[in-house]
Amino acid sequence: MMDRIAALGRLGFNVVATVGRAGYFLGGALAGVPKPAVGFPLLVRQLYSVGVLSLAIVVVSGLFIGMVLGLQGYTILSDYGSEAAVGQMIALTLVRELGPVVTALLFAGRAGSALTAEIGLMKATEQLSSMEMMGVDPLRRVIAPRLWAGFIAMPILAVIFSVVGIWGGMLVSVDWLGVFEGAFWGNMQSSVSFVDDVLNGVVKTVVFGFVCTWIAVFQGYDCVPTSAGISSATTKTVVYSSLAVLGLDFVLTAVMFGDF
Amino acid sequence: MAQRTTEIITGLFMIAGLAAVLVLALQVSGLSPKSAGDTYTLYANFNDVGGIAPRGKVAMAGVKVGSVRSVTLDKETFQARVELAIDADVDNIPADSSAVIRTSGILGDQYIDISIGGDMESLSPGDSFYSTQSAMNLERLITNFASGK
Amino acid sequence: MASEAYITLTDVVFSRSGRRIFDGVTLDIPRGKITAIMGPSGTGKTTLLRLIGGQLKPDSGTIMVAGENVPRLRRKALYTLREKMGMLFQSGALFTDLSAFENVAFPLRVHTSLPEDMIRDIVLMKLEAVGLRGARDLMPSELSGGMTRRVALARSIALDPELIMYDEPFAGQDPIAMGVLVKLIRDLNSSMGLTSVLVSHDVPESLSICHYACIIADGHIIGEGTPAELRQHPSERVQQFLQGQPDGPVPFNYPAPDAGSDWGLTGGAR
Ligand SMILES: Nc1ncnc2c1ncn2[C@@H]1O[C@H](COP(=O)(O)OP(=O)(O)O)[C@@H](O)[C@H]1O
Ligand SMILES: [Mg+2]
Numbered sequence: 181m182m183d184r185i186a187a188l189g190r191l192g193f194n195v196v197a198t199v200g201r202a203g204y205f206l207g208g209a210l211a212g213v214p215k216p217a218v219g220f221p222l223l224v225r226q227l228y229s230v231g232v233l234s235l236a237i238v239v240v241s242g243l244f245i246g247m248v249l250g251l252q253g254y255t256i257l258s259d260y261g262s263e264a265a266v267g268q269m270i271a272l273t274l275v276r277e278l279g280p281v282v283t284a285l286l287f288a289g290r291a292g293s294a295l296t297a298e299i300g301l302m303k304a305t306e307q308l309s310s311m312e313m314m315g316v317d318p319l320r321r322v323i324a325p326r327l328w329a330g331f332i333a334m335p336i337l338a339v340i341f342s343v344v345g346i347w348g349g350m351l352v353s354v355d356w357l358g359v360f361e362g363a364f365w366g367n368m369q370s371s372v373s374f375v376d377d378v379l380n381g382v383v384k385t386v387v388f389g390f391v392c393t394w395i396a397v398f399q400g401y402d403c404v405p406t407s408a409g410i411s412s413a414t415t416k417t418v419v420y421s422s423l424a425v426l427g428l429d430f431v432l433t434a435v436m437f438g439d440f
Numbered sequence: 441m442a443q444r445t446t447e448i449i450t451g452l453f454m455i456a457g458l459a460a461v462l463v464l465a466l467q468v469s470g471l472s473p474k475s476a477g478d479t480y481t482l483y484a485n486f487n488d489v490g491g492i493a494p495r496g497k498v499a500m501a502g503v504k505v506g507s508v509r510s511v512t513l514d515k516e517t518f519q520a521r522v523e524l525a526i527d528a529d530v531d532n533i534p535a536d537s538s539a540v541i542r543t544s545g546i547l548g549d550q551y552i553d554i555s556i557g558g559d560m561e562s563l564s565p566g567d568s569f570y571s572t573q574s575a576m577n578l579e580r581l582i583t584n585f586a587s588g589k
Numbered sequence: 590m591a592s593e594a595y596i597t598l599t600d601v602v603f604s605r606s607g608r609r610i611f612d613g614v615t616l617d618i619p620r621g622k623i624t625a626i627m628g629p630s631g632t633g634k635t636t637l638l639r640l641i642g643g644q645l646k647p648d649s650g651t652i653m654v655a656g657e658n659v660p661r662l663r664r665k666a667l668y669t670l671r672e673k674m675g676m677l678f679q680s681g682a683l684f685t686d687l688s689a690f691e692n693v694a695f696p697l698r699v700h701t702s703l704p705e706d707m708i709r710d711i712v713l714m715k716l717e718a719v720g721l722r723g724a725r726d727l728m729p730s731e732l733s734g735g736m737t738r739r740v741a742l743a744r745s746i747a748l749d750p751e752l753i754m755y756d757e758p759f760a761g762q763d764p765i766a767m768g769v770l771v772k773l774i775r776d777l778n779s780s781m782g783l784t785s786v787l788v789s790h791d792v793p794e795s796l797s798i799c800h801y802a803c804i805i806a807d808g809h810i811i812g813e814g815t816p817a818e819l820r821q822h823p824s825e826r827v828q829q830f831l832q833g834q835p836d837g838p839v840p841f842n843y844p845a846p847d848a849g850s851d852w853g854l855t856g857g858a859r
Binding site for chain 1: 443446447449450453454456457460461463464465467468469470471495496497504507544549
C-alpha cells in the first residue's frame with residue numbers, strides 16, 4: 181500500500197519535472213531573435229520538410245474525407261428533402277472540426293514522429309553535443325527553426341485540407357449525386373461565417389500546431405539516446421500529440437462555439 | 441536538393457495556404473469584398489420569429505438579397521423586431537410588400553422571404569414592413585386543428 | 590612541471606545516477622603539450638572531457654580553463670569559451686545532413702563572416718591536412734569510420750582552437766589510419782602550438798606521442814608523469830594497466846555484489 185502511494189508520488193514528481201524541463205526547453209529555444217541571414221534558410225528548410233512533405237497526405241486525406249462527408253450527408257439529408265443543405269454541413273464540419281483535428285493528427289504522425297526521430301538520432305550520435313562544443317546552441321540552431329516551422333506549417337496545411345475537402349464534397353454531391361450547385365454554395369455561404377467559423381478554426385490549428393511541434397521536438401531532445409529510447413520517444417510523440425489535440429479540441433470548441 | 445529549389449517550393453506552399461484562406465473567405469463563407477457596408481436597413485415586426493437568428497438569409501423570389509442583423513423584443517407591443525440588412529442595389533422593394541418567414545425544405549433553416557407588393561413607391565432605408573407573416577408553427581397548427589378552431 | 594597549466598582541475602567530485610565517478614580529482618594540463626588521459630573503459634574519461642567543456646557540472650571542485658572557472662560561467666561566456674575549444678567525439682558526430690565540406694565549413698560559417706572563397710580555401714586546407722581533400726563532396730553516410738573521424742578532426746580544428754580534446758581517436762582504426770592519426774596529432778600540436786588532451790586506452794600509441802600522461806581508475810588519478818616516469822612508476826596498479834595484465838589490483842569488472850549471492854549459492858553452501 182505504502183509502495184503504491186510512493187509510486188504515485190514518484191509519478192507525480194516525474195510529470196512535474198518533465199513539464200518543467202519542457203517549459204525550460206521551450207524558453208531556451210525561443211529566446212533571442214536569430215540573425216535573419218542565418219535563421220531564414222534554416223526555417224525554409226524546415227518548412228519544406230515539415231510542411232511541404234506533409235502536403236500529399238493532407239491533400240489525399242482531405243479529399244477522401246470531403247467525399248465521404250458528401251456521400252453520407254446526401255444520404256441522410258435527402259431523407260428529409262433537404263439535400264441542398266449538404267454544402268453547409270460539409271463546410272461547417274470541415275472548417276470547424278475535421279480540418280484542424282484531422283490535420284493535426286496526420287501532422288503528428290507524419291511530421292511529428294519524423295522530428296522526434298531526427299532529433300533523437302542527432303542526440304544519440306552526439307551531433308547535438310558536438311554542436312554545443314563548437315559554441316553553437318542546439319536549442320537555437322536545431323530546435324527553434326523546427327518549432328517555428330511546425331507552428332507556421334500547421335495552419336497552412338489545415339486550411340488546404342478544408343478547401344480540398346469541400347471541393348471533394350462538392351464533387352460527390354453536385355457532380356455525381358446531382359445536388360443543385362447554386363443551392364450547395366448558397367446554403368454554405370449563408371451559414372458559414374468567416375470570423376466565427378473559419379478564423380476560429382484557424383486559431384485551433386495554430387494551437388494544435390504549437391502543441392504538436394513542441395511535444396515532438398521535446399521528446400526528441402529529451403529522449404534516452406539509444407535505439408529503444410528513440411523508438412519509445414517517437415511513440416510518445418504520436419500518443420501525447422493525439423491526446424493533446426483531442427483534449428484541447430474539446431476545450432477550444434467549448435470556449436469558441438459553446439453557449440456560456 | 442538545392443537551397444533555391446527548396447525555397448521556391450516552400451514559397452509556393454505558403455501561397456497555396458493564402459489561396460486556401462481566400463477560398464474559405466470568398467467562396468465558402470461568402471464574404472465578398474464589395475458588399476461590406478453596401479446595405480441599407482429595413483425593419484419587420486413579427487408575432488413569432490421562430491428560428492430566425494442573426495446572419496439568417498433574407499430572400500426575394502428565392503434569391504438572397506440580404507441578411508438578418510439582429511432580433512430584439514419590442515417591449516411595448518411584445519412583438520419581435522427584426523433588423524434586416526438589404527443589399528444596396530435592391531432599392532426598389534414596393535412599399536406594400538410583406539415579410540414572410542418560410543422554411544427551406546421541411547426541416548431546413550428558416551429564412552425571411554419578401555413577398556412583392558404592387559405599390560409604385562418603394563421602401564426607403566429605416567422603414568418597416570407594413571405587413572408580416574410569422575413563422576408557421578407546426579405544434580400550434582396541430583393544436584388548432586385538434587381543438588376544431 | 591615546466592610550462593604553465595592551461596587546464597586545472599581541483600578536487601573535482603562528480604556523481605552520476607548515484608554512482609561517484611570522480612572522487613576528488615586534481616590535475617594540471619600544461620599549455621601547448623599533449624596530455625594523455627588513460628584508464629580502463631567506463632572510468633569516466635569521456636565524462637572528464639565533458640566536464641572540461643562545460644557540458645556537465647561537477648558536484649564540487651573547480652575546473653579552470655584558460656583562466657576561467659567553467660562550471661561558474663554564464664551561458665554566453667561559456668559559448669564564447671567553447672569557440673576556443675575543439676573536441677573530437679568518439680563517434681565523430683558529423684552532421685549527417687551536410688557533406689564533408691559543409692561539415693568542416695560549419696563552425697566557420699557560424700562564428701565568422703568570412704567571404705565564401707576564403708571559407709572554401711580554409712576548408713580545403715583543413716581537409717588536406719587530414720588527407721581527405723578529395724572526399725569533400727561525400728556525405729557522412731558514405732564515409733568509413735576512420736574517414737569520419739578524420740573529417741571530424743578537420744572540423745574541430747577549423748577555427749584554429751587553442752585546445753583540442755580527442756576522445757578515443759584510435760579506437761577501431763586500422764594500423765595505417767592509426768599511424769596517420771598519431772602523426773596528425775603530433776603535427777597539429779607542434780605546428781600550431783595546440784594544447785591537446787588525448788583520451789585513450791591504447792597505451793603504446795598514447796605514450797608514444799604524449800608529453801605527459803595520467804591514469805585514472807576508481808575515480809582517482811592513480812599515476813601521472815611523463816611517459817618515462819610512468820614506465821618506472823612504483824605503483825602496482827599503474828604497472829598492471831600499462832602492461833595489460835588481467836590480474837591485479839585494478840578491478841576489470843564493474844562493481845558487483847558478491848558472486849555467490851547472485852548465483853544463489855550463499856545459503857546452500859553452508
Ligand atoms: N548518461 C549517463 N547516465 C548515467 N551514467 C552514465 C551516463 N553516461 C555515462 N555514465 C556512466 O559514467 C561512467 C563513465 O562513462 P564514460 O565517461 O563514458 O567512460 P569512458 O569514456 O572512460 O569509457 C560509466 O561507468 C557509465 O556507466
Ligand atoms: Mg568514452
